[in-house]
Amino acid sequence: MYSRPSRIGLIVRHALIWIGVIYALFPILWILSASFNPTNNLLEQKLIPANPTLEHYRRLFTDPTIPFPKWVLNTVIVSGTTAVITVFLCALGAYAFSRFRFRGRRAGLLALLLVQMFPQMLAMVAIYLLLIKIKEFVPWLGYNTHPGLIMVYLGGAMGFNTWFMKGYFDTIPRSVEESALVDGATPFQAFLRIVLPLARPILAVVLIIQFITTYSEYVLASILLKGTEMYTLAVGLRFFIQQAYDRRWGVFSAAAILGALLILAIFLPLQKLIISGLTGGAVKE
Amino acid sequence: MNGxxxxxxxxxxxxxxxxxxxALWAVIALLFRGDYILLAVLGIGTLLLNFVILSRRAYPLRFLLPGLVFLFAMVVYPIGYTVNVSLTNLQTGNLLxxxxxxxxxxGRYYLPPQPETFTFWAFRNAQGKLALILTASDGRTFLSQGNxxxxVDLSDPRFxxxxxxxxxxxxxxxxxxxxxxxxxxxxLEALDLRLGEEHVRLTSVREFGTFLRKYQYLPDQDAVLDLETNVTYxxxxxxxxxxxxxxxEPGFQIYVxxxxxxxxxxNPGIRADFTRVFGWTLAWSFLSVFFSFAVGLGFAYLLNDPYVRGRFVYRSLLIIPYAMPAFISALVxxxxxxxDLGVINRVLGDLFGVKVRWLQDPMWARTALIFINVWLTYPYMMIVSLGALQSISQELFEAARVDGATSWQRFWRxxxxLLWVSVAPLLIGSFAFTFNNFxxxxxxxxxxxxxxxxxTPAGATDILISWTYRLAFEGERGNQLGLASAVSIIIFIIIAVISAVNFRFTRALEDVSRSV
Structure with missing residues (x-):
């Protein structure tokens, strides 16, 4: 599709790519610089800080008025729990859809496909009212609790991931479990001991994507959590910087860098795996 | 059977x-509370669970049920609930x-024109309990230690x-x-003391007075009688x-x-808001997808060129916006x-001496939003296009070159x-996602x-889903939950139509690609 470009053509190509790289990286470099800049004011910032300082990072962890460590902890707990439980529950469901033949299987798969089309946040009013109701009966699972939020996220994660994993399980030949079944293992044992280890790549993909998605979720967390101590990072950071770009830019930048670093540290080394999941899942059918 | x-x-x-x-314990508790809906849910849930655990026929359900419970509770049920709320007048003022x-x-009372008044002394014991001695205008005295x-005769020696x-x-x-x-x-204000049929409540810092009941519900007329004015509501x-x-006030919930x-x-006002918000939602989704695809495809085309060196490094750098959590990028x-403070206006000011009112002017705010969203999503488009480009067979190009097609012709023809076949469904998916990118x-x-x-509280850059959020949670006129739910359902219908089109489109394109 390409012919060998002339020398000028090659230079133009590299130049275009470099413009793209600057476009891609400028905001990140800019907050990196802000996070080391001694001023907290957006207006006084320079790209290369005059007197670089770690003051903003220190404040994130020492200033009791900025519950940044708490927000990160909340987010990691909520996202981690959601991701782990999602992987396990969806693997179970996907195994059943992939291996068993039962009445309602086709209808179930179709229903799953339809339900996962519905963006869960469209039902935010109902979910909000539902969790307030649940709080009356089970206070630790209702409105303004992390288990409650996790429960909501789990519901939203089931449809797509079950469907996605089923596709992978279908590619694992049945013969690998059959000998175990002949030897008297129950299907559950075969699933746990044989199929799950073989499906490790897809489990990892779902785990990571679910973690990242939950980490970045804003709407439901903002509706269902109240009070700075309960916030996840997304809700907390918005609350922190809103209307305060002139006063908190430096500290905010430090928080943004650290918050993004966690995800970048997961994403960049594993990008091949994640991208195969994100795009493959959609083009597969 | 072994051990x-x-x-x-x-x-x-x-x-x-x-x-x-x-479950039995909970059922009995709910029966006394009269919460029959929850009772039904719990009862059916328990029976289902018994069936699943005990019946061999339900074996596959043992695998499916754990996930299905969450799917039902947090997606399917909320969908139904949203439909239900959308048919009610649920809003601030009608929440009960x-x-x-x-x-x-x-429980409301009124002070009659000539109430009997009491002066009072308040007392408290070591446990913090309150007691009152009330003296009526005619000199009678009363003691209250409860309601x-x-x-009471105050000449008693215990006083x-x-x-x-x-x-x-x-x-x-x-x-x-x-x-x-x-x-x-x-x-003291919370005290509701009974003197025969009358209620005695605090009227001022120094006095208690007799109150009368204000309203009485008349079940046969489904009305409330105001006992003070004798008006029926x-x-x-x-x-x-x-x-x-x-x-x-307050009103109550009804189905509307x-x-x-x-x-x-x-409704002229609401319809005007809806039309404006819907129009911008469509423009926002379309322009975001169009530009991010254009940019992404451009980079993909450059990065796919085997004569460009360092492609892997470039790709890793260009992908970084995608790896950033979106909420952080958006805030940055x-x-x-x-x-007033942002770097973009500073650069524009230095270069051209202009100050763009980015987030105050509707058009500029929209431009900024699309610009930001392109930055956020072009890497996805780039990855997708790169994959699609790599899957295109080289032989076609050789044949075209032999036939004398220019590189421009080869790209468009x-x-x-070929790219379109594999990318179009993803673009439509991306459109649906952007449509709801709250x-x-x-x-x-x-x-x-x-x-x-x-x-309604609909701003110039509100898309349908953020409008819904505002209606539900931050309207100046309180929370219009019923209206918000109706808008949610309308969005869902739109999304369902887009998905249906996508489904048809994918099939059509597959047929097309098969006949190529």
């Missing part, structure tokens, strides 16, 4: 027994059920008198000083309303049928686009049509700038 399976069987039945015992409103109204007013002859303490209670009375006003459109149209939907489509960009809108502009004279 181990006996043990697992035992555990299984033990578990079921425990579960059923707990009718029974709750009646209970609240029947009853009991006539200890001070120098001025008034009671200072009795039975371990000591009299409160005036500042202490002020501190206890909250508790009939239940109408979610409020108890008098014949001349005066409403009692499709009124919320009709409001969106026919919002800072950079800040009109071969690359694009996070970016909310964290960058929060729907602002506001539109003057809008009937």
């Amino acid at each position: 181990r399976s006996l043990l697992t069987q035992g555990l299984k039945y033990g578990f079921v027994a425990l579960l059923d015992a707990a 059920t009718k029974a709750q409103v009646i209970a609240q109204l029947e 009853e007013l009991v006539p 200890v008198r001070g120098e001025d002859g008034t009671v200072t303490s009795f039975d371990g209670y000591t009299r409160l000083t005036l500042p202490e009375v002020y501190q206890s006003l909250g508790a 009939y239940a109408k459109e979610g409020y108890f309303t008098s014949p001349d149209g005066v409403r009692i 049928g499709f009124r919320n939907y009709l409001d969106v489509l026919t 960009w919002a800072g950079m686009f800040n009109t 071969i690359t694009m049509p 996070t970016i809108i909310w964290l960058v502009t929060a729907g602002r700038p506001a539109v003057l004279g809008a009937a």
Whole structure:
């Protein structure tokens, strides 16, 4: 599709790519610089800080008025729990859809496909009212609790991931479990001991994507959590910087860098795996 | 049956027994509360669980049920609930059920024109309990230690008198000083003392007075009678309303049928907002997808060129915006686009001497949003296009080159049509996602700038989903949950249509590609 470009053509190509790289990286470099800049004011910032300082990072962890460590902890707990439980529950469901033949299987798969089309946040009013109701009966699972939020996220994660994993399980030949079944293992044992280890790549993909998605979720967390101590990072950071770009830019930048670093540290080394999941899942059918 | 399976069987039945015992207890509790809907849910859930654990036929369900429970509770049920709420008038002022409103109204009292008044002394004992001695205007005295007013003779020796002859303490209670009375006003106001049929309540800092019940519910007329004015208020459109149209606050929930939907489509103010928001939602989704695809495809085309060196490094750098959590990027960009402080205006000011009112002017705010969203999503488009480009067979190009096609022709005649087949469904998917991309809108502009004279809280950059959020959670007129739910359902219908089109389109394209 390409012919060998002339020398000028090659230079133009590299130049275009470099413009793209600057476009891609400028905001990140800019907050990196802000996070080391001694001023907290957006207006006084320079790209290369005059007197670089770690003051903003220190404040994130020492200033009791900025519950940044708490927000990160909340987010990691909520996202981690959601991701782990999602992987396990969806693997179970996907195994059943992939291996068993039962009445309602086709209808179930179709229903799953339809339900996962519905963006869960469209039902935010109902979910909000539902969790307030649940709080009356089970206070630790209702409105303004992390288990409650996790429960909501789990519901939203089931449809797509079950469907996605089923596709992978279908590619694992049945013969690998059959000998175990002949030897008297129950299907559950075969699933746990044989199929799950073989499906490790897809489990990892779902785990990571679910973690990242939950980490970045804003709407439901903002509706269902109240009070700075309960916030996840997304809700907390918005609350922190809103209307305060002139006063908190430096500290905010430090928080943004650290918050993004966690995800970048997961994403960049594993990008091949994640991208195969994100795009493959959609083009597969 | 060997020992181990006996043990697992035992555990299984033990578990079921425990579960059923707990469920039975909850059912009885709910029966007394009269919460029949929850009772039905719990009952059906327990029966299903028993069936799944005990029946061999339900074996596949044992794998499916754990996930299905969450899917039902947090997606399917909320969908149904949203439909239900969209048919009600649920909003600030109509949040309570009718029974709750009646209970609240029947707890209201009024001060008659000539009330009997009582001066009082308040007392408190070591446990913090309050007691009162009330003296009526005719000199009768009463003692209250609970909710009853009991006539009492103050000459009884248990009442200890001070120098001025008034009671200072009795039975371990000591009299409160005036500042202490002020501190206890909250508790005193809450007191509802009974003197026969009459209610005696605090009327001023120094006095109690007799109150009469204000409202009485008349079940046979479904109305509330105002016992003070003798006016009857009939239940109408979610409020108890008098014949001349005066409403009692608060109102209650009622089903209003499709009124919320009709409001969106026919009420001039709401329809104007809906049309404007819908138009911008479409523009926002289309332009975001178009530009991010254009940029992404451009980079993909450059990076796919085998003659360009360092492609892997470039790719890793260009992908970074995609790896950033979107909420962080959105907040950072919002800072950079800040009109007075942001770096973008600083650069534009230095270069051209202009100051763009990015987040205050509707058009510029929209431009900024699309610019930001392109930055966020072009890497996805780039990855997708790169994959598609790599899957295109080289032989086609060789043949075209032999036939003398220019590289421009080759791109538009071969690359694009083939690329389109695999990318189009993803673009439509991306369109549907952007259509509901609340996070970016909310964290960058929060729907602002506001539109003057809008009937609902719909800003110039609000998309349908953020409009819904505002209607539900931050309207100036309170929370319009019914209307918000109706808009949610309308969005869902739109999304369903887009998905259906996508499905048809994918099939059509597959047929097309097969016949190539």
